[in-house]
Amino acid sequence: IDAEDGSALLSIAETVHYADLASLYEELEDDERDFFFKTIGPELATDVVAELPFSLIEDSLSHFKPAQLRFLLGNLSDDDRVDIFQVVSKEAQVRFFSLLGPRDKELTKSLLKYEEDTAGGRMTTQVGRITPDMTVKQALAILRRDREDTETLARIFVVDEQGRLEGKVRLRDLAFNTWDTPIRDIMEDADEYILATEDQEDAARLLSRYDLVVLPVVDEFHHLLGVITYDDALEIMQEESTEDIEKLAGIAGDQTELSYLNTTSVMHYRRRVMWLVGLAFVSIASGYVMFRFGGVLQKAYVLSLFLPMVVASGGNAGGQAATMVIRALALGEIGAGTAIRIAWKEARIGIFLGITLGLSIAAFISFILPQFHPPAPESFSFYKLALAVACAITLQVVSATVLGAMLPITARAIKLDPAVVSAPSLASIVDVSGMLIYFGTAAAILSL
Amino acid sequence: IDAEDGSALLSIAETVHYADLASLYEELEDDERDFFFKTIGPELATDVVAELPFSLIEDSLSHFKPAQLRFLLGNLSDDDRVDIFQVVSKEAQVRFFSLLGPRDKELTKSLLKYEEDTAGGRMTTQVGRITPDMTVKQALAILRRDREDTETLARIFVVDEQGRLEGKVRLRDLAFNTWDTPIRDIMEDADEYILATEDQEDAARLLSRYDLVVLPVVDEFHHLLGVITYDDALEIMQEESTEDIEKLAGIAGDQTELSYLNTTSVMHYRRRVMWLVGLAFVSIASGYVMFRFGGVLQKAYVLSLFLPMVVASGGNAGGQAATMVIRALALGEIGAGTAIRIAWKEARIGIFLGITLGLSIAAFISFILPQFHPPAPESFSFYKLALAVACAITLQVVSATVLGAMLPITARAIKLDPAVVSAPSLASIVDVSGMLIYFGTAAAILSL
Numbered sequence: 009i010d011a012e013d014g015s016a017l018l019s020i021a022e023t024v025h026y027a028d029l030a031s032l033y034e035e036l037e038d039d040e041r042d043f044f045f046k047t048i049g050p051e052l053a054t055d056v057v058a059e060l061p062f063s064l065i066e067d068s069l070s071h072f073k074p075a076q077l078r079f080l081l082g083n084l085s086d087d088d089r090v091d092i093f094q095v096v097s098k099e100a101q102v103r104f105f106s107l108l109g110p111r112d113k114e115l116t117k118s119l120l121k122y123e124e125d126t127a128g129g130r131m132t133t134q135v136g137r138i139t140p141d142m143t144v145k146q147a148l149a150i151l152r153r154d155r156e157d158t159e160t161l162a163r164i165f166v167v168d169e170q171g172r173l174e175g176k177v178r179l180r181d182l183a184f185n186t187w188d189t190p191i192r193d194i195m196e197d198a199d200e201y202i203l204a205t206e207d208q209e210d211a212a213r214l215l216s217r218y219d220l221v222v223l224p225v226v227d228e229f230h231h232l233l234g235v236i237t238y239d240d241a242l243e244i245m246q247e248e249s250t251e252d253i254e255k256l257a258g259i260a261g262d263q264t265e266l267s268y269l270n271t272t273s274v275m276h277y278r279r280r281v282m283w284l285v286g287l288a289f290v291s292i293a294s295g296y297v298m299f300r301f302g303g304v305l306q307k308a309y310v311l312s313l314f315l316p317m318v319v320a321s322g323g324n325a326g327g328q329a330a331t332m333v334i335r336a337l338a339l340g341e342i343g344a345g346t347a348i349r350i351a352w353k354e355a356r357i358g359i360f361l362g363i364t365l366g367l368s369i370a371a372f373i374s375f376i377l378p379q380f381h382p383p384a385p386e387s388f389s390f391y392k393l394a395l396a397v398a399c400a401i402t403l404q405v406v407s408a409t410v411l412g413a414m415l416p417i418t419a420r421a422i423k424l425d426p427a428v429v430s431a432p433s434l435a436s437i438v439d440v441s442g443m444l445i446y447f448g449t450a451a452a453i454l455s456l
Numbered sequence: 457i458d459a460e461d462g463s464a465l466l467s468i469a470e471t472v473h474y475a476d477l478a479s480l481y482e483e484l485e486d487d488e489r490d491f492f493f494k495t496i497g498p499e500l501a502t503d504v505v506a507e508l509p510f511s512l513i514e515d516s517l518s519h520f521k522p523a524q525l526r527f528l529l530g531n532l533s534d535d536d537r538v539d540i541f542q543v544v545s546k547e548a549q550v551r552f553f554s555l556l557g558p559r560d561k562e563l564t565k566s567l568l569k570y571e572e573d574t575a576g577g578r579m580t581t582q583v584g585r586i587t588p589d590m591t592v593k594q595a596l597a598i599l600r601r602d603r604e605d606t607e608t609l610a611r612i613f614v615v616d617e618q619g620r621l622e623g624k625v626r627l628r629d630l631a632f633n634t635w636d637t638p639i640r641d642i643m644e645d646a647d648e649y650i651l652a653t654e655d656q657e658d659a660a661r662l663l664s665r666y667d668l669v670v671l672p673v674v675d676e677f678h679h680l681l682g683v684i685t686y687d688d689a690l691e692i693m694q695e696e697s698t699e700d701i702e703k704l705a706g707i708a709g710d711q712t713e714l715s716y717l718n719t720t721s722v723m724h725y726r727r728r729v730m731w732l733v734g735l736a737f738v739s740i741a742s743g744y745v746m747f748r749f750g751g752v753l754q755k756a757y758v759l760s761l762f763l764p765m766v767v768a769s770g771g772n773a774g775g776q777a778a779t780m781v782i783r784a785l786a787l788g789e790i791g792a793g794t795a796i797r798i799a800w801k802e803a804r805i806g807i808f809l810g811i812t813l814g815l816s817i818a819a820f821i822s823f824i825l826p827q828f829h830p831p832a833p834e835s836f837s838f839y840k841l842a843l844a845v846a847c848a849i850t851l852q853v854v855s856a857t858v859l860g861a862m863l864p865i866t867a868r869a870i871k872l873d874p875a876v877v878s879a880p881s882l883a884s885i886v887d888v889s890g891m892l893i894y895f896g897t898a899a900a901i902l903s904l
Contacts, residue, residue: 025647025666027666151628151632152631152632155628155632161626162610179627179628179631180599180603180609180627182631183599183627183630184596184599184600199473215690216687216691217475218475221669221686238669238686238687239664239667239686241690242663242686242690242693243664245693245694246693246697246787249693249697249701250787252701253697253700253701253704253779253783254779254780256779257776257779257780257879258775258776267784267787267789268780268784268798269790269794269798273801273805273808276780276805277808277809280773280776280805280809281808281809281812284812284813284853285812287768287769287772288772288849289816289820291764291769292762292765294764294765295762295763295764295765296761298761298763298764299757299758299760299761302757302760305760306754309747309754312746312753313740313743313744313746313747314743315743315746316739316740316743316746316767316887317736317737317739317742319764320735320736320739320880320887321736321739324706324732324736324880325728325732327705327706327879327880328707328731331701331702331707332707332716332724335702335716336715336716336717339698339715341715341717342715342717350717353717353721353724357721357724357725357728360721360725360729361725361728361729361732364733365733368733368737369736405732431705432768432771432772432775435768435771435883436768439768
């Protein structure tokens, strides 16, 4: 590309998969991109554009002349075209729309009704449709006629005259039956389907749970609108996992869809700064507790040895519990009605964990710490110190575990995304409770 | 089921998807499970067993008599059968193996060669195979004969006489071409394939990147061994995401494959306790730093107000950076050779973040804090305090960000899973550096 060697690029482009061409495109400079599209031609460019991250699409389309753009937009599969309309600016939307043929215009309009993250927003309408009265021969003839416009023939759906979903057949059932077999005799029930207005995540979950290649999407009258395919499911699940992981780490906002290195530092900065500054100010609450209890700390400064431990253990235990619950919610393993069972389960786990930790620390303070000859506390023995620290850490771990499990469930119950309970925000909260518990317990047990 | 109403159960079982039956089975008591399998019969039970979490499989098979077990094992698809052999105890392996037919014995043995998490361990051998010299008619005849044993016909693979992969055709190409068309004329290249010994994650990534329904698995001589299908990819990606999320939260060990509520508290406890206790002891290092610098704190106890903030901001910023890098590594977005680019990028992001945070805190200390009339520090002004805290937090955020990004890359470079760098373990490390930075900076700037 650097050498602007068109024929070499063209021959490479023809042997390489368009997904790889899209990655290559991401790496190019602006003028190289111009040359790149000119060389590969609008046919191949269609596939490449469909694979680009959304944030690059509008810019990429500016490299084309109107006639080329008209061809490219017409050549796109309907779901990819709608995706593009959903991500470009308003002006581009109007301009692109005027380039579409009348049939595509209508189709695009009807698909744009659905939100981007619903089943309807994700589906393709390019699916094989036959009716139950056809014979195998007729069905094959129909499918052959439409095959250029059909994204998948893995399942062919059977609809009645009103277009309502009646059943499905596999292409193999057509290929392996005699030509005069009526479709009605070989079709199976289409038990799994999804409403167009439902969440795309639910669609992905159905595809995965029932090992489907294709999931039909219907409207409230059971009309077949389109299908969501296995590759959509893969993409949806990857996006959702990344989103959950990032939220758990306190990273805000939508994914850019650009790869890590192609995202600018400023973008990375923007997604992280909000939580970071917000949580820093929350931490002043812990600082305030520490400041207020300065008297306790000054009377027995040896307590500072275990302050970070008690505080951090709460954050760790709470983060573990929150992560387990958030993942289980995301995978649909637990519903909203199980809050009490989960609270009780986490309480038991927290008690086990807290006691283990308390006993380990108590043993450490009683037997190992004195070996290092620290300045002996004046007013109490190492055993009493051990008791105070162990009680504090047990209390802190139990409360943080239950809190960590309950917060995501509460968030879900009030219709928030459970993953807003990020591990760092949870840690900031239990830091405060940890300080209070530690100084409170120490003051009481050591009578400070 | 409670009423042991066999015919009612049977009629439900026949209308419900076997994935739902498997979830139902998980909820049952032991004697109910016996009744459940007796009622649905070995045919349907095969599908249910294949959907069960691995940890329940051995127990579930103990509900069958040898004759039923022989039928069930023979009825399983070959990849599911191998999975079962991989998870049951040694004795069960021997017993089950003796029940297999001679062909299945050989097949199972050859598949057991591959590790569970490689492409070979995950593939099914039940794939349509034809040769390039056949006509469409001959190919359809072959496929029809084998169809009961074929898991997918979405792609049919073309092999030469030695069984080496030559190309692929789609069933639609067979169905829509005249019967005397030679396969050679309609087959496409099979450019995407994977070696049986490679990681199953790589297989899933290929399937997802190239939107494949089926990925052929070959040996080092390019012989077609089997295929991995899109539903395997979905499962693999879900497992890997869950694993990464759990590791990031400091949860150890393999997933149980049981859902959250079906995992016993003891199991949950075991997976969390190790990190929790380990990290608690690491935190004593922070405590030790705090203990040693007690003098600084006692001279200006107002410093305690911002100690938790400086320390926690490092953990948060480091956790964000580590999460971004770990996810990018998992999605294959960044390779090992880009370490320096990433370090530089994170250093810039860290500097932006650190300066933002430093300025916000400095403003808070200079202008807002005095409004609360705290006991004024004797030996220095609020502005000097602001300078000290701002410098400390900037240093802490920059160093934690770079460390958070570099540790996963280092782990990958020395062939460890990047996700071992969990957010809590990172936080424990930067807690120590945070204490050192804070007390060091404060002592220097405030001359304590």
